[in-house]
Amino acid sequence: MLEGPKVSQSELAKRFGVSQPQICRIIKNKERILSEWHRNGDPERKRKREGKDAALEAALLRWVEGARNADLPAGRPLLHLRARHLAGALARPDPEPSGGWLARLGARHGLAGKKPPAEKGDAEQPTAEHWAGAVLPGLLRSYAPAEIFACGETAVLLPAGASGKGESTGERLTLLLCANASGSEKVPLRAVGDSPRPRCLRGVNLEQMPWSYRAGSLAGLTAPLFAEWLREFNEGMRRQGKSVLLLLAKHEAHPYLQLSNVRMVFVPPAAALAQPLDRGIASDLKGHYRRRLLRWLPAERGAGQPSLLDVLHMLAQAWGDVHPGLIASCFRAAGFTPDASAEAVSLTSAPGLLGREQLERSGDLAEADGDEGMAEGEDAGELAAVPPCPSEREVWRSLATLRRYLECQATSPDLFQAFYELEDAVHMVSAG
Numbered sequence: 001m002l003e004g005p006k007v008s009q010s011e012l013a014k015r016f017g018v019s020q021p022q023i024c025r026i027i028k029n030k031e032r033i034l035s036e037w038h039r040n041g042d043p044e045r046k047r048k049r050e051g052k053d054a055a056l057e058a059a060l061l062r063w064v065e066g067a068r069n070a071d072l073p074a075g076r077p078l079l080h081l082r083a084r085h086l087a088g089a090l091a092r093p094d095p096e097p098s099g100g101w102l103a104r105l106g107a108r109h110g111l112a113g114k115k116p117p118a119e120k121g122d123a124e125q126p127t128a129e130h131w132a133g134a135v136l137p138g139l140l141r142s143y144a145p146a147e148i149f150a151c152g153e154t155a156v157l158l159p160a161g162a163s164g165k166g167e168s169t170g171e172r173l174t175l176l177l178c179a180n181a182s183g184s185e186k187v188p189l190r191a192v193g194d195s196p197r198p199r200c201l202r203g204v205n206l207e208q209m210p211w212s213y214r215a216g217s218l219a220g221l222t223a224p225l226f227a228e229w230l231r232e233f234n235e236g237m238r239r240q241g242k243s244v245l246l247l248l249a250k251h252e253a254h255p256y257l258q259l260s261n262v263r264m265v266f267v268p269p270a271a272a273l274a275q276p277l278d279r280g281i282a283s284d285l286k287g288h289y290r291r292r293l294l295r296w297l298p299a300e301r302g303a304g305q306p307s308l309l310d311v312l313h314m315l316a317q318a319w320g321d322v323h324p325g326l327i328a329s330c331f332r333a334a335g336f337t338p339d340a341s342a343e344a345v346s347l348t349s350a351p352g353l354l355g356r357e358q359l360e361r362s363g364d365l366a367e368a369d370g371d372e373g374m375a376e377g378e379d380a381g382e383l384a385a386v387p388p389c390p391s392e393r394e395v396w397r398s399l400a401t402l403r404r405y406l407e408c409q410a411t412s413p414d415l416f417q418a419f420y421e422l423e424d425a426v427h428m429v430s431a432g
Contacts, residue, residue, distance in 0.1 A: 056097075057105060059086045079106075081217075131268050132335070139265060140338045143245045145328070146185065148336060150247045151178035152275050153221050154282040156289060156315070159305045174221050175315065176229060177277055177285070180244075181331040183324025187236075188413065189315055190229050192216040193308065200309040203408055210316045210413040223255050230257050230264075237261040247336060249275060279330040281322060288318035295427060313403070317420045392430055399423055 009027070013020045026033065060083050083097040140148070158171045171194060178187035189211045196215035206212070216222050237244055238261045248254055250266040257264065267275065292314045296306050306314070331337050390398070399422070406415055 056083070056086055060105070135265075136335065139245060140336070145181040145331070145337050147242065147244045148181040148247070148331070149178055149185075149187075149244055150181075150276045150331070150334075150336060151176065151187075152249060152277040152282070153177070154277065154286070156286060158308065158311055159293065173311070173315075174216065175285075176221060176226075177282060177319075178233070178246075179276075179281065179322075179327050181276075181328060181337045183327035183331075186319060186322070186327070187233065188212065189312075189319050190214065191312060191315065192221050192225060194218065195308070198308050200307040204309065205408055205410060208410040208413055208415075209312075209407070210416045211312050213312060221253050223253050226253050227255050227257060230255075230259065230262070234259040234262045247275075276327070276330040276334045276336055279333045281327055281330050284322050284326055285315075285318050288321040289315055292318060309407075313416075313420075316416070317423075320417065320420065395426060395430075399426065 007015075009020050009023045012023045016023075060079070064079070080097065080099075080102060083102065087097060153174050153176055155172050155174050158173060174192040176190035176192070179185065191211060191213050193213060193215060198213075201213065214225050214228075216225055233246075243261050244263070246262050246264050247267055248264065250269065254266070256266075293306070296310070296314075328337070403419060406419060410416065
């Protein structure tokens with residue numbers, strides 16, 4: 001009616017059975033009406049109806065628009081969680097939005113059943129047989145093993161009191177692992193916990209740590225957190241001047257992004273196409289982490305249970321302990337290298353690591369305190385000038401002081417690799 005041929009207002013009023021002033025008002029507000037109609041999710045809708053909470057609806061619609069522009073999922077469960085969060089932030093008396101309210105909102109704005117923009121290219125999912133027989137071999141021929149990366153998540157339990165809250169037990173961390181097929185490059189760990197601002201991380205120069213920490217819902221990886229990590233990974237590859245292939249599982253927390261130096265390829269969900277991380281890399285990391293937890297001797301370190309900060313350092317050390325040869329063999333066992341061949345992955349203990357029996361024996365050693373008496377003819381002045389041999393507790397306290405200094409003042413994560421090697425050397429000396 002508003003965009004058709006010119007017709008008098010009186011004729012339009014007779015045709016639609018309304019008054020002439022009503023037609024006048026419609027023509028006067030033509031631009032606004034057309035704009036609202038184009039924004040409407042349902043073009044067949046004849047009445048304009050507003051929700052009872054316009055502010056909440058507007059905030060939720062802005063979030064949906066931003067999520068879709070960033071190619072992030074915005075399904076019904078996420079929509080409900082976001083609506084509940086926004087209702088609480090807006091101090092609504094009933095912060096729990098009902099299913100009917102969400103359904104009516106979706107119907108008014110075209111959210112119900114509307115999928116995000118289709119992912120193109122490598123995001124399209126072929127069958128597992130076609131992928132393994134045709135897609136994967138072509139990808140592997142295009143990249144060297146050092147340019148083929150795989151990433152995934154695994155979870156580790158925190159010791160009691162290490163959650164960063166100081167009270168709860170049984171907390172866990174989600175770890176994002178990423179390494180290349182040759183084992184020559186392991187991306188620094190990304191840990192996701194439940195505490196948004198752990199007390200133990202205050203004062204720590206987080207930008208220079210050999211790990212990174214983020215807070216997520218129920219200590220789980222979310223799509224925004226993974227998108228942030230993807231962009232950081234892409235930036236790291238860009239600085240190195242490398243273009244790499246990233247293989248990962250299709251998951252709601254894994255959004256597909258078009259990146260300049262990283263080509264994302266989703267592996268079809270099939271038992272025969274197990275990720276390299278599931279072939280032994282994640283379990284080897286956890287084994288090294290458990291051994292380092294056993295080496296934590298409170299009597300020697302003068303401390304109680306390890307904090308979240310201590311655990312993050314242990315995990316970084318455990319990730320460094322995963323041998324490149326094991327990573328390469330796991331990629332071959334998963335078929336993610338050109339010379340792939342099924343082989344068993346040996347998860348033997350790394351040499352030089354201490355067993356629990358050794359630790360218990362070392363804990364019974366007498367502390368050398370330099371107070372065994374003076375030999376015959378020995379000058380008391382000379383003896384006083386020689387510092388006594390420090391006890392193991394003093395050594396661990398000195399190492400803790402040095403680590404704290406590096407946490408606050410370090411200019412590169414590489415400094416911690418030297419510190420970790422020093423700490424391991426002290427462990428070997430104390431074990432005799």
